[in-house]
Amino acid sequence: MALAREWDRLVAEVRELPDLADFLKPLDLETLLPPATEGPVVVVNVSQWRCDAIIVRHTGVTPRPLPDLTAQSAADWTNRYLNTLREAEQAADNLDAVREQRQGDTGMGRRQAVQRAERAMSAALQATEAMLNDLLAWLWDVAAEPVLDELGLHETPLPGAQWPRLWWCPTGPMTLLPLHAAGYHMSRDQPTRTVIDRVVSSYTPTLRALREARRPLDPTPRGHRMLAVGVGDAEGQRSLSGVTSELGTLAELVPADRLTMVVGPDATRDAIREQLVGHRWAHFSCHGTQDLRDPSRGGLMLSDGRLTVTDIATGQYHADFVGLSACKTATGGVDLLDEAISLSAALHYTGFRHVIGALWSVYDNDHTIQLFRTLYEEIITDGCLYPDRSARALHRATRALRDTARDQPSVWTPFTHTGP
Numbered sequence: 001m002a003l004a005r006e007w008d009r010l011v012a013e014v015r016e017l018p019d020l021a022d023f024l025k026p027l028d029l030e031t032l033l034p035p036a037t038e039g040p041v042v043v044v045n046v047s048q049w050r051c052d053a054i055i056v057r058h059t060g061v062t063p064r065p066l067p068d069l070t071a072q073s074a075a076d077w078t079n080r081y082l083n084t085l086r087e088a089e090q091a092a093d094n095l096d097a098v099r100e101q102r103q104g105d106t107g108m109g110r111r112q113a114v115q116r117a118e119r120a121m122s123a124a125l126q127a128t129e130a131m132l133n134d135l136l137a138w139l140w141d142v143a144a145e146p147v148l149d150e151l152g153l154h155e156t157p158l159p160g161a162q163w164p165r166l167w168w169c170p171t172g173p174m175t176l177l178p179l180h181a182a183g184y185h186m187s188r189d190q191p192t193r194t195v196i197d198r199v200v201s202s203y204t205p206t207l208r209a210l211r212e213a214r215r216p217l218d219p220t221p222r223g224h225r226m227l228a229v230g231v232g233d234a235e236g237q238r239s240l241s242g243v244t245s246e247l248g249t250l251a252e253l254v255p256a257d258r259l260t261m262v263v264g265p266d267a268t269r270d271a272i273r274e275q276l277v278g279h280r281w282a283h284f285s286c287h288g289t290q291d292l293r294d295p296s297r298g299g300l301m302l303s304d305g306r307l308t309v310t311d312i313a314t315g316q317y318h319a320d321f322v323g324l325s326a327c328k329t330a331t332g333g334v335d336l337l338d339e340a341i342s343l344s345a346a347l348h349y350t351g352f353r354h355v356i357g358a359l360w361s362v363y364d365n366d367h368t369i370q371l372f373r374t375l376y377e378e379i380i381t382d383g384c385l386y387p388d389r390s391a392r393a394l395h396r397a398t399r400a401l402r403d404t405a406r407d408q409p410s411v412w413t414p415f416t417h418t419g420p
Contacts, residue, residue: 032207033058035214038420039165039199041207042147044179046074046172053147056207064150069142071172077135078173084131085360091117091124092361096238125410132409139182143174144195156197163392166199167210175345178359181413185406196402200395202417205345213353214420217280217318226254226385227279229272230263231286234301242369246285246325249373253380268304273315280320281385282352288326290343298343300326309346317351321379321387324357325372344418354387354419356394367411371397391417 014023034041035058043054044066051069055062095117148154157163168179180201183194195201204210228250232243247261260275267286276282289306290298299308324344344357356375378393379386394417401412 027208027211029061032056032211033060034167034210038214039167040151041167041169041204041210043207044143044168044170044174046071046170046174053143053150055147055150062150064146066143066146073138073142074173074177077138078176080131081135081177084128088121088124088128089361091121093238095121128410129408132413133186135177136182136409136413137184139177139179140184140193140195144179144182145193148195148198153198155191163200163395164198165202165391167202167204169204169207169210176359178413178416180416181409185402185409196395196399200392202391202419203345204418205348209345209348210420213348217320217353224384225258225260225279226250226281226283227260227262227272227275228254229267229282229284229286229300229302230261231267231302232264234287234303237287237301240285240287242325242365243285245369246283246372249376250283253376253383254385255383258383265303267302269302269307269311272302272307273311276312276317276319277315280318281387282319282321283323283325285325288324288343288358295343295346298346300324300343309343309350312347313350315350319352321354321385321390322347322352322356323372323375324355325368326358344416348418352419354390354417356390357416357418358414359416360414365411367401367405371401371412371415374400388420391419 011024015021017023033056038058041056043056045052045054046069048071051066051071051074053064053066055064095114098113098117151166153164153166170177170179180195180203183192183196185194187193192198204213228247230243230247232240243263247263250259251261260279262271262275284300287301288299289301296310296313297306297308299306299311301307324347326343344355347357348355374397375390375393376385378396379389394415398412398415402409405411
């Protein structure tokens with residue numbers, strides 16, 4: 001009882017401090033409503049009793065029942081999704097291992113082993129594409145189409161028109177699924193039944209997080225510098241050949257006096273944590289990992305180990321933008337949690353206003369390299385990065401990539417924007 005009284009006294013004392021009157025209190029609804037000039041936030045609420053899209057606009061809140069979405073179907077689809085991605089990841093790792101183990105062996109046995117691994121990889125990729133096509137159609141039917149209908153977003157904007165914005169705030173297993181890419185992408189129906197052809201999507205982990213991210217940072221001299229981190233060869237991970245190309249793009253667009261390049265052995269955990277403090281823009285080209293059982297252990301694979309979400313959260317990083325060209329940011333387990341957090345969301349929580357990330361392993365192929373080049377060419381002008389352009393720029397780059405590879409959703413579906 002004495003401790004409880006002491007707690008109440010301390011909380012009351014904190015609430016007397018400037019800007020802390022709401023300490024440990026739920027925010028009033030009015031403070032969470034988006035500005036009139038912005039788009040709505042759609043909270044996709046998954047429950048064993050019923051599922052709803054809670055549409056938050058500047059005028060108030062509108063619930064839209066989602067009768068075709070159930071907690072069980074969301075769990076089943078998420079398990080299929082994670083298992084299929086994991087099997088593709090294992091097939092890719094096995095192919096790399098077979099090739100490495102058989103180096104120097106020119107016999108028939110090596111060729112047969114490599115061919116078996118290549119067939120397994122091909123089958124895993126085909127299974128991934130089939131699963132994603134089915135998943136995106138299901139997401140459209142149970143969630144995306146009802147939401148867009150409620151919002152009156154029925155058509156693709158005309159050329160030259162300003163595209164509407166929408167923020168997804170999913171809960172439960174839906175936090176792991178690509179709502180922004182929902183739709184029938186192989187269909188030629190008009191109007192087009194896809195999210196990406198009607199609206200620019202972003203994500204936010206919570207309404208409060210979006211409210212905080214919409215506050216612009218104080219202007220400081222460090223706001224004109226970018227940190228570019230590249231680790232192509234991390235212990236226990238496959239080599240990333242695209243690191244050089246991605247960092248080369250940044251070197252072309254950002255003047256040397258505004259660019260800090262940290263690559264290879266120099267990209268240690270301590271070095272990067274120290275450098276993050278002095279930069280408002282950052283790009284990571286490396287492997288990433290995510291532990292769904294313990295999201296705080298997810299992180300970025302640097303030269304001396306994993307820079308975890310916990311490592312980042314211990315610092316004070318007031319930054320405008322981070323781009324993550326990193327693998328495995330939302331794979332690592334298949335046990336579903338009531339709530340899950342992606343690496344992108346975690347970085348957003350720790351102070352990065354805009355985060356470009358990936359929902360699963362993205363191999364450093366020509367598609368990924370081109371997407372980031374297109375993105376940076378649009379948001380960097382005269383050596384200065386404009387983070388508020390990032391959501392629309394990613395949308396345009398992703399949509400262009402989708403149009404070249406409609407039958408390969410694994411190529412363009414993973415990339416997401418988190419932030420205002």
